[in-house]
Amino acid sequence: MSLPTRTSLRAPLLGELLEPSGSRSRRVWLDLGSVTQGLIERLQNTRSRLVIAALDAAAREREPDCFDFKKRFAAGLLNEPVDTVLCWDLLNYMNANQLQCLSATVARLAGPGARIHALIYYSNPMMPDLPGRFFPGSGAELEMIEGARSKIQALRYSPKALQKAMPKLEVERTLLLNNGMQEFIFELRLD
Amino acid sequence: MFNKRDSSSSENQPAPRTPPRNESSATEHRTETPRPVTPPGAKDIAIIGSSISINGELKGAEDLIVQGRITGTIELKSNTLTVGPEGRIDAEVFAHTILVEGTVNGDLYASERISIQKSARISGNILAPRISLEDGARFKGSIDMDSESEKFRKAFEAKPSKPGASTNGKADESTSDKAASSQQPHAGPGQKNGKISGSAA
Numbered sequence: 001m002s003l004p005t006r007t008s009l010r011a012p013l014l015g016e017l018l019e020p021s022g023s024r025s026r027r028v029w030l031d032l033g034s035v036t037q038g039l040i041e042r043l044q045n046t047r048s049r050l051v052i053a054a055l056d057a058a059a060r061e062r063e064p065d066c067f068d069f070k071k072r073f074a075a076g077l078l079n080e081p082v083d084t085v086l087c088w089d090l091l092n093y094m095n096a097n098q099l100q101c102l103s104a105t106v107a108r109l110a111g112p113g114a115r116i117h118a119l120i121y122y123s124n125p126m127m128p129d130l131p132g133r134f135f136p137g138s139g140a141e142l143e144m145i146e147g148a149r150s151k152i153q154a155l156r157y158s159p160k161a162l163q164k165a166m167p168k169l170e171v172e173r174t175l176l177l178n179n180g181m182q183e184f185i186f187e188l189r190l191d
Numbered sequence: 192m193f194n195k196r197d198s199s200s201s202e203n204q205p206a207p208r209t210p211p212r213n214e215s216s217a218t219e220h221r222t223e224t225p226r227p228v229t230p231p232g233a234k235d236i237a238i239i240g241s242s243i244s245i246n247g248e249l250k251g252a253e254d255l256i257v258q259g260r261i262t263g264t265i266e267l268k269s270n271t272l273t274v275g276p277e278g279r280i281d282a283e284v285f286a287h288t289i290l291v292e293g294t295v296n297g298d299l300y301a302s303e304r305i306s307i308q309k310s311a312r313i314s315g316n317i318l319a320p321r322i323s324l325e326d327g328a329r330f331k332g333s334i335d336m337d338s339e340s341e342k343f344r345k346a347f348e349a350k351p352s353k354p355g356a357s358t359n360g361k362a363d364e365s366t367s368d369k370a371a372s373s374q375q376p377h378a379g380p381g382q383k384n385g386k387i388s389g390s391a392a
Contacts, residue, residue, distance in 0.1 A: 026337055035334065037324045044321065047337040054331050 007144045009179045014117055015140030017084060017185070018042045028080050030109065033088045038136040051078060055090055056131040060147065067098045069105040081111030087118035088134045092127060092155060096165045103166035107188060116169055116186040120157050123180030127154040159184070241277050257293070268302065268347060276310050285346055289319070300346040318343055
C-alpha cells in the first residue's frame with residue numbers, strides 16, 4: 001500500500017478559468033470536490049458563489065450514493081444557474097451511466113456558456129483507487145494529493161468516449177499535462 | 192486596582208458585609224472575592240458553556256463564545272461569534288466576524304470575515320466578503336463572497352428584526368444579480384416565538 005503522494009503540476013486551462021475576467025458580474029461555481037483555501041483565495045475579491053458538493057470525500061468514505069446526481073442535486077437545491085463546474089479527477093471514477101447522469105444534471109443546473117473542467121488519467125494505465133484532493137495555487141499551479149490506497153486500472157477516457165458518455169457537453173479544449181493526465185474544458189451544448 | 196480583603200480583617204479595615212440570617216445572631220466573616228476590573232478598551236465576552244442549550248432568538252452587542260448548543264437565530268451584527276470545538280449551532284447567524292471550530296448546521300452571514308478551523312463541521316451556506324478555511328475542515332454547502340449581492344445587503348441592513356421575521360424566505364436579489372428566489376434560511380424550532388428558553392443539557 002503506497003503512501004499519499006503530493007504532486008505539483010501545471011493546469012493551464014484551469015488557470016485560465018480561475019483568472020478574474022475583469023467583469024464584475026456574479027459567477028456561480030459548482031465544485032464537485034471539497035473546498036480548499038487555494039480555490040477560495042482565487043475567487044476572493046470576485047463576485048463569486050462557490051457551491052461545494054464534496055463528492056470526493058463521499059467517494060473516499062465509500063458512500064454508496066456518492067455519484068447519485070439526481071439525489072445530490074435535487075431540484076431547487078441550486079437557485080441560480082451555474083457558470084463553471086469543477087470536476088477535478090472525479091470523472092475517472094464514474095462509469096458511463098454516471099457520466100450520462102452528470103451530463104444531464106449539469107445541463108439542468110448550468111446556464112448558457114457554462115464551462116466544465118475535468119482531469120482525466122490518460123497516459124498511465126493505473127490510477128489511485130480513490131479520488132485525490134486538489135489545491136489551486138496562483139496562475140496555472142495546482143497541487144494534487146493522491147489517495148493513500150493502492151492503484152486500480154485507469155479507464156483512460158478519450159475525448160470521444162467522454163463526448164459519447166456526456167452528450168449534453170461538448171469538448172472545447174484539451175491539454176496533456178506533465179503528470180500524464182489530460183485536462184479538459186467542456187462547454188454545455190445548447191440544443 | 193484590586194481591593195483584596197482577608198478573612199482576618201485588621202482593625203483599620205471596615206467590617207465585611209454579611210447577609211441577614213434568621214437562625215443565629217452570630218456574625219460571620221466572609222471573604223469577598225476581589226472582582227477584577229476590566230481593563231479600558233477590553234470588550235465584554237459572553238460564554239455559553241458546554242452544558243447549556245438555548246432554543247430561540249439570541250441577539251446581543253458583545254462577543255459570544257458558544258461551547259454548548261444553540262438552535263434558532265443568532266444576531267451579533269457588530270460582534271464576533273466563536274463556535275468552540277464542542278459548540279453546536281443549528282441556527283442562522285448574523286455577525287461581524289464568525290470563527291468556527293465546532294459544528295454548524297445553518298447559514299452564516301458575516302459582514303467582515305468567516306474563519307473556518309480544521310476541526311469545523313459545517314453544513315449550510317456562508318456569506319462573507321472574506322473567508323479563510325483550514326485544511327481538514329469539513330464543509331458542505333455554498334460559500335458566497337459576493338458582498339454586492341442583494342442578499343448580503345439585506346442581511347446587514349440596520350433595521351430591527353421582528354420575532355419570526357427571518358423565517359420568511361429572503362427577498363429576491365436585484366436584477367443586476369443572477370438568480371431567482373433565494374433559498375429558505377435555516378430556521379430553528381424556537382424562532383417563531385422569539386423567546387429564548389435556556390435549559391441545562
